[in-house]
Amino acid sequence: xxxxxxxxxxxxxxxxxxxxxxxxxxxxxxxxxxxxxxxxxxxxxxxxxxxxxxxxxxxxxxxxxxxxxxxxxxxxxxxxxxxxxxxxxxxxxxxxxxxxxxxxxxxxxxxxxxxxxxxxxxxxxxxxxxxxxxxxxxxxxxxxxxxxxxxxxxxxxxxxxxxxxxxxxxxxxxxxxxxxxxxxxxxxxxxxxxxxxxxxxxxxxxxxxxxxxxxxxxxxxxxxxxxxxxxxxxxxxxxxxxxxxxxxxxxxxxxxxxxxxxxxxxxxxxxxxxxxxxxxxxxxxxxxxxxxxxxxxxxxxxxxxxxxxxxxxxxxxxxxxxxxxxxxxxxxxxxxxxxxxxxxxxxxxxxxxxxxxxxxxxxxxxxxxxxxxxxxxxxxxxxxxxxxxxxxxxxxxxxxxxxxxxxxxxxxxxxx
Amino acid sequence: xxxxxxxxxxxxxxxxxxxxxxxxxxxxxxxxxxxxxxxxxxxxxxxxxxxxxxxxxxxxxxxxxxxxxxxxxxxxxxxxxxxxxxxxxxxxxxxxxxxxxxxxxxxxxxxxxxxxxxxxxxxxxxxxxxxxxxxxxxxxxxxxxxxxxxxxxxxxxxxxxxxxxxxxxxxxxxxxxxxxxxxxxxxxxxxxxxxxxxxxxxxxxxxxx
Numbered sequence: 001x002x003x004x005x006x007x008x009x010x011x012x013x014x015x016x017x018x019x020x021x022x023x024x025x026x027x028x029x030x031x032x033x034x035x036x037x038x039x040x041x042x043x044x045x046x047x048x049x050x051x052x053x054x055x056x057x058x059x060x061x062x063x064x065x066x067x068x069x070x071x072x073x074x075x076x077x078x079x080x081x082x083x084x085x086x087x088x089x090x091x092x093x094x095x096x097x098x099x100x101x102x103x104x105x106x107x108x109x110x111x112x113x114x115x116x117x118x119x120x121x122x123x124x125x126x127x128x129x130x131x132x133x134x135x136x137x138x139x140x141x142x143x144x145x146x147x148x149x150x151x152x153x154x155x156x157x158x159x160x161x162x163x164x165x166x167x168x169x170x171x172x173x174x175x176x177x178x179x180x181x182x183x184x185x186x187x188x189x190x191x192x193x194x195x196x197x198x199x200x201x202x203x204x205x206x207x208x209x210x211x212x213x214x215x216x217x218x219x220x221x222x223x224x225x226x227x228x229x230x231x232x233x234x235x236x237x238x239x240x241x242x243x244x245x246x247x248x249x250x251x252x253x254x255x256x257x258x259x260x261x262x263x264x265x266x267x268x269x270x271x272x273x274x275x276x277x278x279x280x281x282x283x284x285x286x287x288x289x290x291x292x293x294x295x296x297x298x299x300x301x302x303x304x305x306x307x308x309x310x311x312x313x314x315x316x317x318x319x320x321x322x323x324x325x326x327x328x329x330x331x332x333x334x335x336x337x338x339x340x341x342x343x344x345x346x347x348x349x350x351x352x353x354x355x356x357x358x359x360x361x362x363x364x365x366x367x368x369x370x371x372x373x374x375x376x377x378x379x380x381x382x383x384x385x386x387x388x389x390x391x392x393x394x395x396x397x398x399x400x401x402x403x404x405x406x407x408x409x410x411x412x413x414x415x416x
Numbered sequence: 417x418x419x420x421x422x423x424x425x426x427x428x429x430x431x432x433x434x435x436x437x438x439x440x441x442x443x444x445x446x447x448x449x450x451x452x453x454x455x456x457x458x459x460x461x462x463x464x465x466x467x468x469x470x471x472x473x474x475x476x477x478x479x480x481x482x483x484x485x486x487x488x489x490x491x492x493x494x495x496x497x498x499x500x501x502x503x504x505x506x507x508x509x510x511x512x513x514x515x516x517x518x519x520x521x522x523x524x525x526x527x528x529x530x531x532x533x534x535x536x537x538x539x540x541x542x543x544x545x546x547x548x549x550x551x552x553x554x555x556x557x558x559x560x561x562x563x564x565x566x567x568x569x570x571x572x573x574x575x576x577x578x579x580x581x582x583x584x585x586x587x588x589x590x591x592x593x594x595x596x597x598x599x600x601x602x603x604x605x606x607x608x609x610x611x612x613x614x615x616x617x618x619x620x621x622x623x624x625x
Contacts (some may be wrong), residue, residue, distance in 0.1 A: 123540050183539075197549065234539045234596065235575060235606040252604070273604040309601075333600075347419040347451075357423055358602050385573040387449055388599060392541030 020098060024071025026093035030081065032061045037086050041065055044077075052077070052161035066091060071175040120191040121397045123183055126155070126227050129220060132159055132190060140197045142210065148218075151286025152186050152241040157288050160193055162215040170298050172411055173373075175218040175289070176305040178253050178364070179237045179405070180225025182392045184399050185305040189219035191400035193388070205408060209415050214302070216292075222253055222285055235389065237273050239283050246270035255362035256286045256307075259370055262316025263361030276362050284365075293368070301375035301414045302368035303407060308388050309357070310348045311380040312406065314339050314371040316362035317353030325374055326352075332413055333377065336406035341403045346382065353378065373412050379403060418455040418467075424568065427457030431566045432487035435502040436473075439561030443549030444516030446476035464492040465568060476552075477513050488533060490566050491531035499564040515618040520549045524582065524590055529580040531592075550580055550592070556621040557613040558596045571601035578608060589614040591624075 022349045041058035044050070050073060055066035069077050081088050092098055115135035118124075118132045137145040137160065144161045149287035151157060163169065176182075176189035196215065199206045209215075220226055224240035238250030258280035262268070266276035281287040293299050314329040316322075323329065333350040340348050349356060353363065358379075365376035382391055382399045391399070418425040429452045437447055454470040469487040485508060490501040524531065536551050537543045543551050554577045562572040579595040594611045612624045 020452045039600055052536075231538075237604060237606075267603070273606070351421055355419075355422050384449070386446075387537060387541050388575050390539065390541045390576060392537070395541070 003189050008178060017402040019089075022068075022095040024074070024094075025068055025095040026071075026074050026090060027055065027066060027068045027095060028077070028081075028088045029091045030058075030065040030067065031087040032058065032063075032065065033087070034061050037061070037084070040084060044080075049333070050077075066094075066096065090140070101394075106245045109225065115247055118190075120187070120194065120400070122393050123187055123396070125230055126191075126220065126223055129186065129190060130156075130158060133160060133193075133219070136160065136193055136197055138202070143193075143197050143201065148292045149284060151222070151224045151285055152283070153224045153227075154157055155227070157223065157285065159292075160217045160219070162196060162200075162210055162217070164210050166214075167299050168296065169214045170211070170216040170295060171216055172301040172303065172414060173216050173218075173299050173302075173368075174222045174303045174305070174407065175364075177226055177308060178220065178221040178285075178304065180222045180229045181235050181237050181389045182305075182307040182381075183229070183389065184307045184396060186226065187396045188305060188400035188403055189217060189379065191397060192404050193217055193219065195400075195404060205412060207304045209411055212415055213411075215411075218289070221289070224285075225250070228269050238275065239285055241277075241283060242319055243270040243275075243278070248275075251275055251283050253283050254265075254282045254284050254364055255360065256280065257290070257364050257367035259363060259366035263318050265317065265360035271308075274360075280362065289364075290367070294371075295374075299373050300362075300367060301366075301410065302373045302379050303376075303410065304364055305379040305381060305403070306378060307391065308344060308382040308383055308385065310382060310384055311356055312340075312348045312367075313353045313356050313365075313378045313380070315352065315366045317359065317363040317377055318355075320351065320354040320359060320364050322354075325370060327375075329375075330411060332375070335413075336337040336377075339405040339409040340402045344398055346402050348379075348406070375410060377410060379406065382414050418457055420452040420455055423571070425467065425469065426455065427453060427566070427568060428455065428489040428491075429469055429471060429487070429569045430571050430573070431489050431500055431563055432469055432471065432502055433473075434503045434547075434562030434566070434572070435558040436485070436487075436506075437555050438563060438621060439504070439555075439622070440506075440510060441552060441556035441559060442513055442615070443520040443553050444477065446552045447473050447511065448476050449598055450474045450482050459579055460490075462493065465491055466467060466490045473506075475511055481511070483508050483510060491566075499624055500566055502563060514617070516549075521590065521617045527582070530584055532580070534577075534579045537575040537579070551577060552578065553592060553613060553615060553621065554594055554596055556594070556615075557594050557611040557623060558609070560621075560623040561596070561598065561609050561611055569602055573599045573601070575599040575606050588608035589616050589619070591615075 038058045053068040058065045133145050137143050142164045146159050146161050148158045148159050149157045178183035225236050228236045238252050250272045255276040261280040267274045312333050337348040337350050365378045369376040434448050451472040456468040458466045467489045471485050472482050474482045485506045487504045492498050558574040575597040578597050581593045583591040587590050592613045594607050597606050599606050613625050614622045
């Protein structure tokens with residue numbers, strides 16, 4: 001028996017190779033019946049040049065022995081075991097297969113981890129939001145984070161640019177959080193950004209949209225105010241700019257645009273929450289957007305998110321007359337509201353700002369409309385007053401989902 | 417006839433809702449507007465503007481049902497001085513809250529220390545379940561304030577209960593001293609108001625001056 005052992009071992013020596021991969025490696029489970037068989041396996045174990053890798057070492061007859069065998073040695077070891085009458089079974093047919101599958105699973109899990117590590121169903125700080133913008137930009141080749149300016153307190157104004165190519169394609173503008181206390185809007189903008197990025201290539205509508213147009217998304221249009229709602233006053237609405245001659249701080253950024261500036265529906269008192277500011281575009285947060293859009297020159301839609309009240313509005317706010325495109329905007333608004341309602345039954349009222357909510361001068365969509373951007377809409381998201389600005393976090397994703405359907409409907413119309 | 421989606425009718429509806437919350441609200445009932453179905457306005461010479469409303473309401477604690485009601489809201493001329501006159505007729509029955517009311521009453525009466533709470537809901541919209549009745553009583557209290565202070569140029573909502581402190585009384589009423597934040601839609605101001613509310617399971621809510 002020992003002679004046979006030596007011969008076979010001799011063959012095994014020649015056959016052993018030193019490979020980095022585990023292609024063809026097999027893992028056997030050996031069932032020893034007695035001490036004699038255990039001793040034979042221990043002999044096998046001592047032959048280092050065979051590079052047998054015992055996962056469970058031979059110790060006692062009652063315990064199984066698991067061993068990984070390099071590809072080239074598999075047949076020889078099996079022949080040896082069979083000739084000795086030692087029972088075995090194959091635990092792993094090809095170790096590399098198993099490793100490949102494991103690697104793939106880990107990559108998929110990491111992908112899931114990475115994309116679900118940001119909780120879209122929760123409210124976040126500005127730092128966390130900016131981190132997620134970085135993450136989206138790094139994960140998707142067609143998503144880029146650009147800075148269009150900085151706030152009064154010198155915080156960057158970050159815009160996500162969604163572009164699959166072309167040069168200055170017709171573009172859609174979407175902003176959120178211009179009024180900082182309207183937390184569901186910044187939160188929804190993040191969900192929407194992730195939705196668009198992850199669905200490009202699989203969703204027909206988003207794919208055809210981004211194949212023809214660019215999208216620019218400003219999720220936190222008023223970062224100073226937003227930070228202030230976290231640190232000091234949850235109900236803060238305005239910017240945080242110092243107003244010469246006043247102890248009060250901040251301008252209502254949605255009364256500061258150059259559209260009927262200073263007219264009805266805005267206050268000239270610095271302490272007011274609807275203070276229009278010393279002059280149109282006095283707020284750097286507003287001016288940065290104005291300059292960006294003017295320099296781009298090819299925006300076709302301007303969409304802005306607010307909360308609360310569940311309204312879908314188009315110009316005008318500064319005057320109570322209908323815009324020239326009234327019929328088309330009303331019809332498109334109704335279609336979008338219908339899309340919104342299709343998901344959870346949430347009703348949005350549709351109409352001009354002036355008729356629906358109040359006359360209000362210096363608003364962003366009035367400016368965009370009067371500057372040639374026909375498809376200008378302002379959304380007021382959930383709810384209708386039960387929680388108001390303090391919308392529970394568990395409503396963020398439903399609000400974002402239904403709002404997205406409305407936005408999509410409008411974008412599809414713009415695209416076509 | 418007024419379009420329900422336009423703001424004049426919506427503002428009048430908010431007044432009617434505030435009034436009704438004060439009258440019929442409680443720790444176990446939170447009335448909310450589901451839909452404004454119809455609205456008319458009548459201009460009455462030397463008196464003011466009167467709104468006739470058809471409303472569909474729901475109870476936030478019982479959202480499968482709705483109840484219809486009609487309301488009349490009269491804003492007086494020179495309305496800075498007096499509160500609008502409001503009348504509301506509820507068609508049908510509101511869900512009974514007798515049991516929940518009594519339970520709440522007993523719970524608060526048996527507290528060793530007077531209840532104190534703040535920021536309801538919190539910044540993230542959370543209301544701890546045991547504070548929901550306090551939240552709903554704040555709706556009743558702020559309903560009174562909203563009714564008393566509304567004009568055709570305002571639309572108030574309760575934004576948050578900033579602070580509430582129970583004050584134990586020698587009589588049978590529960591007393592809650594609230595500081596509520598009211599959001600006024602037209603000016604966009606968020607204004608703090610102090611309101612003292614008395615409540616009893618059978619006598620209902622009363623704002624005390």
